[in-house]
Each structure stands twice: as C-alpha cells, then as structure tokens.
Amino acid sequence: MSAIEKDNSPTEPGWSPLDPITTMGSSIYNAIQGLGDFGRFLGSILHWCFRGPTRMGWRDMMTQMYEMGTRSIPVVMLTGAFIGAVLAIEAYPQFQALGFASRLGSVVVVSVVKQIGPVLTAVMLAGRVGGAMTAELGTMKVTEQVDALRAMAADPIRTLAVPRFLACVLMTPVLTVFSDIIGAIGGWLIAVKVEGVNNYHFWHYASQATDLFTINTGLIKSFFFGVAIASIACYKGFRSGSGAQGVGRACTESFVASFVVILVMNFFLATMLNNIYNIYWPSQAPLF
Amino acid sequence: MLDPVCKAADERMPEGAAIIRFENVSKRFGPLVVFNNLSLDIPADETLVVMGPSGVGKSVLLKLIVGLLRPDSGEIYFHGCRIDTLSEGELEPIRKRFGFLFQMGALFDSMTVGENVSFPLRQQGIRSDAHIRDVVHEKLSVVGLEGIEQKMPGDLSGGQRKRVALARAIAMNPEVVLYDEPTTGLDPIRSDVINELILKLKEELKVTGIVVTHDMTSAFKVADHIVMLLDGKIIARGTSDEIRTCKDERVCRFIHGRASEEDLKALHRM
Numbered sequence: 001m002s003a004i005e006k007d008n009s010p011t012e013p014g015w016s017p018l019d020p021i022t023t024m025g026s027s028i029y030n031a032i033q034g035l036g037d038f039g040r041f042l043g044s045i046l047h048w049c050f051r052g053p054t055r056m057g058w059r060d061m062m063t064q065m066y067e068m069g070t071r072s073i074p075v076v077m078l079t080g081a082f083i084g085a086v087l088a089i090e091a092y093p094q095f096q097a098l099g100f101a102s103r104l105g106s107v108v109v110v111s112v113v114k115q116i117g118p119v120l121t122a123v124m125l126a127g128r129v130g131g132a133m134t135a136e137l138g139t140m141k142v143t144e145q146v147d148a149l150r151a152m153a154a155d156p157i158r159t160l161a162v163p164r165f166l167a168c169v170l171m172t173p174v175l176t177v178f179s180d181i182i183g184a185i186g187g188w189l190i191a192v193k194v195e196g197v198n199n200y201h202f203w204h205y206a207s208q209a210t211d212l213f214t215i216n217t218g219l220i221k222s223f224f225f226g227v228a229i230a231s232i233a234c235y236k237g238f239r240s241g242s243g244a245q246g247v248g249r250a251c252t253e254s255f256v257a258s259f260v261v262i263l264v265m266n267f268f269l270a271t272m273l274n275n276i277y278n279i280y281w282p283s284q285a286p287l288f
Numbered sequence: 289m290l291d292p293v294c295k296a297a298d299e300r301m302p303e304g305a306a307i308i309r310f311e312n313v314s315k316r317f318g319p320l321v322v323f324n325n326l327s328l329d330i331p332a333d334e335t336l337v338v339m340g341p342s343g344v345g346k347s348v349l350l351k352l353i354v355g356l357l358r359p360d361s362g363e364i365y366f367h368g369c370r371i372d373t374l375s376e377g378e379l380e381p382i383r384k385r386f387g388f389l390f391q392m393g394a395l396f397d398s399m400t401v402g403e404n405v406s407f408p409l410r411q412q413g414i415r416s417d418a419h420i421r422d423v424v425h426e427k428l429s430v431v432g433l434e435g436i437e438q439k440m441p442g443d444l445s446g447g448q449r450k451r452v453a454l455a456r457a458i459a460m461n462p463e464v465v466l467y468d469e470p471t472t473g474l475d476p477i478r479s480d481v482i483n484e485l486i487l488k489l490k491e492e493l494k495v496t497g498i499v500v501t502h503d504m505t506s507a508f509k510v511a512d513h514i515v516m517l518l519d520g521k522i523i524a525r526g527t528s529d530e531i532r533t534c535k536d537e538r539v540c541r542f543i544h545g546r547a548s549e550e551d552l553k554a555l556h557r558m
Contacts, residue, residue, distance in 0.1 A: 055410065056407075136398075143394060144391070144392060144394040145397070147356050147390070147394065148394035148396070150376070151354050151388040151390075152388075152407060152408045152411050153380040153383040153384045154407075154411050155376070
C-alpha cells in the first residue's frame with residue numbers, strides 16, 4: 001500500500017465498532033418501512049378494486065387484458081410446450097427402467113398442471129408484463145403524468161394501478177390454462193410419438209391423476225402469482241427513482257422481487273394446499 | 289369530509305382579497321432549503337408572475353398550492369381554508385377548481401390528444417360525448433390546434449404538446465390556472481398568442497393566474513403583480529412597472545439577463 005493511499009482499516013479515526021450494527025439496524029428499519037409502505041399500497045389497490053375502476057378504468061382494463069393476456073399467449077405456450085417435452089424426456093428412462101413407462105402421462109401432466117405450469121407462466125409474466133408495467137408507470141412518474149393525474153383530482157392508484165392489477169389477476173390463471181394444455185401436449189408428443197408410450201395409457205393415467213383439486217391447485221396459485229406480479233410491478237413503478245436510470249433500476253427490482261416472491265409463495269401455497277387435501281381426503285394422499 | 293369552512297368558500301372573493309395565502313411556509317429536500325418562512329398573498333382575479341433563477345423553487349410553489357407537495361412547516365390557505373393539512377381525498381374538490389399546465393406538458397402518452405383534453409371533463413363526471421367533443425374542439429381551437437384530436441402526444445412537437453397541455457388545463461374553465469413555463473419552447477408569435485390567452489382568461493372568465501416563467505416579455509405582458517424568488521425568500525414584489533424600475537441589482541440583472549462577475553468566474557478560469 002502506498003503512503004498516500006487511504007487506510008480503511010478499523011483503526012481509522014471516525015470508525016466505531018458500532019458501525020456495522022448501525023448499518024444493520026438501518027437496513028432492517030428500511031426493510032420494515034418498505035414492507036409497511038407496500039402493505040399500504042396493496043391495501044389501497046384492494047380498496048379501489050372493491051369500489052370499482054372508473055369508467056375509463058374499465059376500458060383501460062380491457063386494453064391491459066389484451067396486452068397482458070392475448071399478446072402473452074404465444075410465449076407462454078412455447079415455453080409450456082418445451083417444459084412438458086423436457087419433463088417427458090427426463091422422466092421416461094426412469095419410468096421405463098421400473099416398468100412404469102405407461103404411467104408417464106400422470107407424472108408429466110400433474111407436474112405441469114400443479115407446479116411447473118403456474119410457476120413458469122408467472123415467471124414469464126413477471127418478465128414480460130411486470131417489467132413493462134413498472135417501466136410505463138415509472139416513466140409516467142418521472143414525466144409528471146402521475147402528478148398531472150393528482151392535480152386533476154384523479155387518484156393514480158385507482159386510475160392506473162387498479163386496471164392493471166385486475167387485468168393481471170384475471171389473465172394469469174387464463175394463461176396458466178394455456179400453458180398447462182400445451183405442456184401436456186408437449187409431454188404427450190415426446191412420450192407417445194417419440195418414445196412409443198401407448199396413447200391410451202398416457203391419457204388414461206394422466207386423467208386419473210389430474211383431479212379437480214389438482215387443477216384448482218394450479219389455478220389458485222396462479223391467482224396469487226397474478227396478485228404478486230401486478231402489485232409489485234405497480235409499486236415499483238410508482239416508487240421509481242428519477243430519470244432513465246431510476247426507471248431501469250425499478251424494472252430490475254420489480255422482476256427480481258416478483259421472481260423471488262413467486263418461488264417463495266409457491267412453496268407456502270403448495271404446503272397449504274397439500275395440507276388442505278390431506279384434511280379433506282386423508283386416505284388419498286396426492287400423487288405429487 | 290371537507291371542512292364546512294371550505295364549502296362556504298364557494299362564494300366569490302372580494303376584489304383584491306387573497307385567494308391563496310402562504311404563511312411562513314418552509315420546504316426543504318434533504319439538505320437543500322427551497323423555502324424559508326415564505327409568506328405570500330395571491331389576489332383573486334389577477335395574474336401573478338413568479339420569477340427567479342432555475343432551481344429556486346418556482347415549480348415547487350405551484351405544487352404546494354395544489355397539494356402535490358406538502359410544506360415542512362407553515363400554512364397554506366385557499367379561500368381562507370387551510371389546505372396543507374387536508375388528505376388526498378379531501379383535496380379532490382379543491383383540485384377540481386384548479387388547472388395546472390406542467391412544465392413538460394405531462395400529457396398522457398397512452399391517450400390521444402382528444403382523450404387528454406377530455407380527461408378533466410370525464411373526471412368531473414360529464415357523460416355527454418357530444419358536449420365533451422364540443423369542449424375539446426373549442427379548447428384546441430383556442431390554442432390553435434384544431435383537428436388533431438386523434439393524434440398521439442408522441443407525434444407532436446414540443447410546442448404543440450405544451451399547447452395541448454394548456455388546452456387540457458383550461459378544459460374545465462377553472463377558477464385558478466397554474467402555468468409552469470407556458471411559453472418555453474414556443475416561437476415568439478405563438479408565445480404572444482399564449483400571453484393573449486392568459487389575459488383573455490383573466491378578463492373574460494375572471495381566472496386567477498399564477499405564471500412561473502423566465503420569459504420577461506411574457507412576464508411583463510401578463511402580470512398584474514410580479515414576485516421574484518431568491519434563496520428561499522421573496523426579494524422583490526410589485527407591478528410590472530415597479531419591477532422594471534426596481535433598483536435591486538439582483539432583480540435588474542435577472543430581468544436584463546446579465547450574469548454577475550461571480551457567475552463568470554468559472555469562464556475566466558478556462
């Protein structure tokens with residue numbers, strides 16, 4: 001170290017052994033404050049959802065449903081098809097070795113409908129729709145459009161966030177259904193057309209394993225994923241920093257937060273829904 | 289609910305009475321002190337021009353009036369009713385009485401020009417499409433932009449965006465219009481049209497105007513009173529003539545656009 005370089009050792013004047021504790025305390029305080037702020041924001045969205053969007057809000061909601069739903073179908077179906085196909089490719093040798101290749105349909109379809117379909121669709125939407133939502137609202141904030149709404153006595157949450165929130169919450173389960181169907185077909189293509197599994201057995205075991213509760217499990221999850229994606233994306237957009245850098249950072253934070261929340265939420269929802277299944281149908285433990 | 293005092297304030301103010309009043313208002317952003325115990329009376333039915341160097345807090349002043357920002361201390365009154373402590377919901381009826389022309393226009397990108405201008409009308413619950421169409425056409429004609437209802441804001445030039453924003457600000461014939469740099473980015477002729485519009489709104493509709501501007505030609509033309517802000521305080525206040533003949537060196541330099549020796553020091557070092 002040269003003589004003129006600054007010495008950053010703990011003995012430097014001004015450094016206190018309490019500094020790391022202060023930093024940690026400050027981080028915890030900010031995290032709790034952020035969580036509280038998000039809670040209030042989500043509460044405000046839910047409040048306006050029950051009051052209903054404005055007349056313009058309903059129209060905006062339809063536009064958002066088209067943007068989020070219809071325009072996401074190709075990408076969601078494409079990823080769904082390949083995930084179903086990969087599942088079949090990976091599972092076939094294992095099941096073949098055990099002599100259960102005919103049961104491949106149940107594994108592929110249940111995995112897709114219950115776990116992979118909802119999670120993958122939600123992750124795709126967090127990237128495609130959540131990012132766009134954060135960028136749009138963040139840009140509106142930095143160009144004073146949000147202030148203009150407030151100045152005209154319009155509540156920005158009711159006018160901007162509620163239509164996007166409702167559209168996302170409604171369209172996520174719909175897109176999940178598309179992903180599920182195409183995922184099952186992707187698995188079927190590999191299992192039946194490539195590996196030679198019997199077509200009747202594939203669909204027979206698939207339908208036997210996929211009961212109404214399994215389908216509902218996937219849809220309930222996707223509903224909550226939709227809530228998470230839309231609320232996080234809108235929150236990050238409204239709290240975006242100034243300038244292009246602020247909006248860019250908000251988009252990144254929005255995707256990362258949504259991704260983590262989706263995975264954590266998936267774990268807790270899976271646990272909760274399996275427990276509910278075990279309570280109501282104790283003799284029939286879910287297959288997966 | 290709105291304070292009953294505020295409801296009673298619907299009656300017109302006596303001529304010359306303050307429609308908006310700042311009492312010892314202080315506002316800071318982190319270490320930056322914008323206002324320090326600022327007191328200001330804004331008379332009804334007049335046009336007040338607020339001038340001062342960039343970053344002195346002129347736009348902040350406008351945002352404080354409609355509650356987009358809150359003061360750190362002090363009080364703000366509208367028609368004698370204290371408004372700086374009202375919630376967002378309680379501020380709604382107050383905000384409906386204002387028109388706000390933002391510095392960059394703040395047009396909604398996802399809406400057409402027609403939808404932008406009609407936004408405050410729909411926000412106030414007007415349902416008749418024919419009436420809304422007529423008002424939009426009339427306001428766009430006033431700013432010299434008739435026939436562009438279907439265009440998107442992204443297709444307009446900076447000056448056109450500013451004029452559409454002005455049409456939106458006056459769509460509801462508000463009682464008070466806040467103009468944040470109304471002539472910036474406009475050619476001299478169009479600037480004069482906007483000046484005439486501000487005068488017309490005041491004379492015919494008794495609109496109170498608060499104009500933030502650096503354009504001295506515009507300021508002297510539209511102002512009944514001018515205030516100059518510097519270092520968080522008002523350093524000069526008077527009619528156009530009084531400001532024009534003001535002896536304060538800081539005011540003289542500003543209105544004649546002359547840099548001080550201090551401002552030029554950095555240039556001399558080059």
